Amino acid sequence: MDSSKIKQYLYGNISTVFWFSFLSLGGAVYSLYYSNIGYMPDLDFQSAITFLAVASITATLLVILFMVSLIIPGVFWVETWANDSKFKRCWEKKDGSKYFLRVVGWFVIPLLFWIGVVTVIISEKPIYLPAFFIFLILFGWILNKKSQLTGKEFVTEYGRFFFTSIGCAFLAFFPIYIVSILTFSGVETTKGNSIFVGFIVAIAIGFINLLAIMKRKSQNGLIYYSVLGLTAFFILFSSFEMFHRIPERVMEIYKFGAIKNASVIFKSEACLPLKMQGVIQSFEAEAPCKVSELTILSRLGEEFYIEKDKIRIAINKSDVISWAVGKPDA
Known part of the structure; x- marks a missing residue:
């Protein structure tokens, strides 16, 4: 088939194609939910169109929410700080590409640091908090010696790094929480028990966040991050076999x-x-x-x-x- 004719048809009937795709997504939600419960209601045309439109919008928003939340820690780290940081020579090459292992250190270690702080606070064991602050001061002292920045520049940049790492830890709460809940749920899947599956999923999502950080400035962020977010979403939902939760959630929201x-x-x-x-x-x-x-x-x-x-x-x-x-x- 001539591809030019296909493009001509799509461009000439863009509203028809949009509504067909839009209602098809709603139909997928409808079919998945009702096939899961083994029942099919009798709907009149107007009710069916209304349901399909609402289901399509809501399901799309839910999927986008998961896509964004699963990769937002890495995107936040690189887009709000790392790309213009005065420390970036520690992980960035002259051609703009990044050293993967160095990125791992600069992104993962601060994240684990703040998770450790929160864990100590929640467990009500403040005796361990001074160790974290000593580590923070020691790390700052070592970095200051190697950064070749003036005192004011270093304090400013270290402060940016400090608050960026806190922001990443905060944004990482949702993916860590959802994976933890599913991991320790005890649910058996065809891929194995939930602890084994959760461990693999956690590594995969962490790796995808690192790939988000590795994006070159020349790459289209919308496309690049969308692909990574969709990949993370698919890995999470397919691993725990919970795609049915999207249509269920749509039904729950609107009762x-x-x-x-x-x-x-x-x-x-x-x-x-x-x-x-x-x-x-x-x-x-x-x-x-x-x-x-x-x-x-x-x-x-x-x-x-x-x-x-x-x-x-x-x-x-x-x-x-x-x-x-x-x-x-x-």
Whole structure:
């Protein structure tokens, strides 16, 4: 097929291509979630378009959020300080490229330093804090001897380095937190136990942050960082087999489904089928019944699809009086 004709068609129908891609992403979210729960609601055209548009926007934002947060420590370090630092001759070659191992030292060691400080503070063992401050002063003294900067220049640059390293440690909180939670969750994957997988993922994400730092100034940052962020996102989600969490989170945000710890009040007509299916044990004749601590898997379309004690059942929306989220007795 002639590539020029394809480009001509795409440029001439850019709005159509955009909306097709946009709604296709929403359709992927829709299909992934409902195939996961084994149910497909009946939606009218207007409701379907609205859902697909909302799902597409939200899923895109969630993916971008993860992409950015997983590589932001490295991007922040290189873009806010390292590229114009007066210390950069310590890790940068004359042609603008960087020494990988030196970058590792300048980026990773300060990060581990501040993580150590936070760990000591949280563990309430201040006796170890002086050791960190002694290390900080000693490192500054050695750096001052080798930097060949004047006193004022050195203090300014060392201060920038100090606050940049704190910023990197702060920005590294999310990737460290999410990987730690998944690592110690005890979840078994097809790739092995969570501790083994988490260890590999942590190394991979750290390496990707180092690649972000290694970017040359001549490279397009948007493309370069987007590729690295998408790679980090794919490694994290594929390793822990949690791609289903994106559509679930979309459903949770807008209360379309995946609503846990919910309570629903049903009309009397629905109480007998609920009892016969084992969802409730008893009910008063001709009176509404309340079912608590259930999961509303879906409330789109004409039915509520609910789960209670591993029993899943679809109930007409017309038989639902009201529903709420939260602890029943709170």
